[in-house]
Amino acid sequence: MEFDLIARIRDRASTRDDVVLGIGDDAALLQVPPGRQLVVAMDTLNAGVHFPANTAPADIGWKALAVNLSDLAAMGAEPAWCTLSLSLPGGDAGFVDGFLDGFLELSALHGVALVGGDTTRGPLSVCVTAHGLVQPGRALRRAGATPGDDVWVTGTPGDAAAALAALQAGAAVDRALRVRLDRPQPRLAAGRALAGLASACIDVSDGLLADLGHICAASGVGACIELDRLPASPALSRFRPELRWPWQATGGDDYELCFTAPAAHRDAVAAVLAATGDTAATRIGMIDTSAGVGAQRPDGAPWAPAMQGFRHF
Amino acid sequence: MEFDLIARIRDRASTRDDVVLGIGDDAALLQVPPGRQLVVAMDTLNAGVHFPANTAPADIGWKALAVNLSDLAAMGAEPAWCTLSLSLPGGDAGFVDGFLDGFLELSALHGVALVGGDTTRGPLSVCVTAHGLVQPGRALRRAGATPGDDVWVTGTPGDAAAALAALQAGAAVDRALRVRLDRPQPRLAAGRALAGLASACIDVSDGLLADLGHICAASGVGACIELDRLPASPALSRFRPELRWPWQATGGDDYELCFTAPAAHRDAVAAVLAATGDTAATRIGMIDTSAGVGAQRPDGAPWAPAMQGFRHF
Numbered sequence: 001m002e003f004d005l006i007a008r009i010r011d012r013a014s015t016r017d018d019v020v021l022g023i024g025d026d027a028a029l030l031q032v033p034p035g036r037q038l039v040v041a042m043d044t045l046n047a048g049v050h051f052p053a054n055t056a057p058a059d060i061g062w063k064a065l066a067v068n069l070s071d072l073a074a075m076g077a078e079p080a081w082c083t084l085s086l087s088l089p090g091g092d093a094g095f096v097d098g099f100l101d102g103f104l105e106l107s108a109l110h111g112v113a114l115v116g117g118d119t120t121r122g123p124l125s126v127c128v129t130a131h132g133l134v135q136p137g138r139a140l141r142r143a144g145a146t147p148g149d150d151v152w153v154t155g156t157p158g159d160a161a162a163a164l165a166a167l168q169a170g171a172a173v174d175r176a177l178r179v180r181l182d183r184p185q186p187r188l189a190a191g192r193a194l195a196g197l198a199s200a201c202i203d204v205s206d207g208l209l210a211d212l213g214h215i216c217a218a219s220g221v222g223a224c225i226e227l228d229r230l231p232a233s234p235a236l237s238r239f240r241p242e243l244r245w246p247w248q249a250t251g252g253d254d255y256e257l258c259f260t261a262p263a264a265h266r267d268a269v270a271a272v273l274a275a276t277g278d279t280a281a282t283r284i285g286m287i288d289t290s291a292g293v294g295a296q297r298p299d300g301a302p303w304a305p306a307m308q309g310f311r312h313f
Numbered sequence: 314m315e316f317d318l319i320a321r322i323r324d325r326a327s328t329r330d331d332v333v334l335g336i337g338d339d340a341a342l343l344q345v346p347p348g349r350q351l352v353v354a355m356d357t358l359n360a361g362v363h364f365p366a367n368t369a370p371a372d373i374g375w376k377a378l379a380v381n382l383s384d385l386a387a388m389g390a391e392p393a394w395c396t397l398s399l400s401l402p403g404g405d406a407g408f409v410d411g412f413l414d415g416f417l418e419l420s421a422l423h424g425v426a427l428v429g430g431d432t433t434r435g436p437l438s439v440c441v442t443a444h445g446l447v448q449p450g451r452a453l454r455r456a457g458a459t460p461g462d463d464v465w466v467t468g469t470p471g472d473a474a475a476a477l478a479a480l481q482a483g484a485a486v487d488r489a490l491r492v493r494l495d496r497p498q499p500r501l502a503a504g505r506a507l508a509g510l511a512s513a514c515i516d517v518s519d520g521l522l523a524d525l526g527h528i529c530a531a532s533g534v535g536a537c538i539e540l541d542r543l544p545a546s547p548a549l550s551r552f553r554p555e556l557r558w559p560w561q562a563t564g565g566d567d568y569e570l571c572f573t574a575p576a577a578h579r580d581a582v583a584a585v586l587a588a589t590g591d592t593a594a595t596r597i598g599m600i601d602t603s604a605g606v607g608a609q610r611p612d613g614a615p616w617a618p619a620m621q622g623f624r625h626f
Contacts, residue, residue: 020449025456025531027388027445038345040396042430042431042442044440120359
């Protein structure tokens with residue numbers, strides 16, 4: 001049965017010129033171009049933990065690849081190849097077909113070739129490894145933020161958390177919010193455009209404050225964000241600030257990029273992002289010499305969320 | 314909690330000069346040496362499916378890496394880096410410490426750096442991606458076997474299956490057999506030595522006949538093996554042939570290499586393997602023009618196993 005599933009996957013996977021040997025041998029054989037470093041990210045999605053149990057197979061496929069491509073985006077890398085390990089309770093060809101619809105739709109969008117992996121029996125779980133390429137010295141890292149740098153975020157964080165909150169409350173979910181939970185857009189063009197301009201970068205998977213905290217920890221700095229600067233999507237703008245701030249500041253799963261850049265680069269950042277046509281970014285705060293990440297209400301008072309970041313355990 | 318676990322892993326992982334950025338950022342950054350192709354394998358082990366529930370954490374760690382390094386061995390590649398995705402029901406630091414004991418023991422043996430991955434909540438599952446390097450044109454593949462080629466196997470297949478059979482029967486398990494189930498030795502030195510000599514190669518994970526069948530399918534040939542040529546370990550030799558043949562011919566989990574080579578290379582194959590000090594190999598049959606893989610009893614009669622190969626679903 002595994003071999004039928006692998007054949008099913010191989011038949012639909014596209015390839016690239018730099019794939020010497022793709023799906024179907026003991027391992028894939030890949031040609032890394034000269035003058036490029038290899039960027040490798042690996043993330044797993046487990047049913048009921050990383051996606052709601054009723055998520056459509058195509059959305060699971062999309063998201064499993066998206067969260068990995070988002071890591072490449074946060075490094076400023078160009079995506080190239082991926083491998084997929086799919087654990088399924090049974091050899092459900094219908095699930096696999098639907099899963100591949102979403103997975104391969106996103107991989108085609110970004111020219112990523114699926115080159116290998118395995119299918120195994122087990123509780124529903126999807127592990128993906130994404131491989132990207134970057135010029136030496138151009139990769140964006142978490143370390144590098146300096147006091148005085150602006151803090152930026154792409155897109156409109158909080159939409160996915162709002163959708164999840166509605167789902168968990170058994171309420172109707174706004175379609176515009178749900179699509180942000182199920183089909184996050186990895187900010188690959190933005191990440192590549194920011195290489196050389198941003199001083200540090202991370203993708204927002206655990207929540208804006210938590211992920212900015214990772215930048216601060218790696219850079220040995222602190223940060224403060226201003227809540228009224230947080231960009232809100234039209235769907236999220238319908239909620240009053242006190243309700244949406246926690247989603248925007250601490251909700252995970254948006255896969256926007258949070259990055260820092262010297263104030264001297266403000267115009268350049270806006271210009272290169274506009275040129276990509278990917279997404280705009282908003283200045284939401286500043287790196288400082290404090291010990292952590294703070295958030296400020298419009299009246300200047302400090303704001304503390306009830307829960308900060310997605311808890312993995 | 315995830316961050317504690319990641320710190321725990323990072324503190325113990327060793328590195329290599331070609332790791333530009335290891336554990337702790339959004340992705341790893343790696344320097345592929347010029348004149349090498351990248352070899353990528355990815356395999357998942359799920360509790361109760363790929364290892365018995367009572368397996369020691371250190372043995373799970375060893376095996377999760379071993380099965381991936383075995384894929385690199387089957388390609389004739391030199392291992393370099395790996396990433397690890399660990400799904401755990403809870404954030405059990407004791408399990409992780411034990412797991413790392415085995416995982417890092419094996420990675421140190423072969424100079425493999427653990428450069429990234431993630432830890433997530435979920436049913437116990439371990440996914441590893443292994444990266445290796447090979448000179449262009451030197452990789453061993455499943456395709457390439459030609460009628461008249463010898464069929465070889467390294468080591469003594471069947472030990473792991475015998476251990477598993479005893480475990481499943483609730484019987485006492487010979488320690489020498491159990492260690493072959495829990496701590497398979499990836500035949501990396503043998504694989505590298507065979508590059509340029511073997512015409513096709515695969516690692517025996519599903520069972521000798523099944524995996525030889527993959528070589529035959531990829532090469533468009535058939536094969537016949539002679540049961541009385543199958544090498545048996547001292548522990549396995551204590552079983553009568555009718556009992557051990559199924560383990561040797563169809564038992565998975567040994568992670569020996571099954572390969573084919575022109576008869577003109579017989580002496581060279583034996584010589585290069587002896588020079589590695591890794592393992593010897595035994596000629597067990599021949600590639601032919603038949604439609605599949607057959608096995609022959611000592612009296613020349615065909616032999617059909619009750620079950621052929623590990624069933625994934």
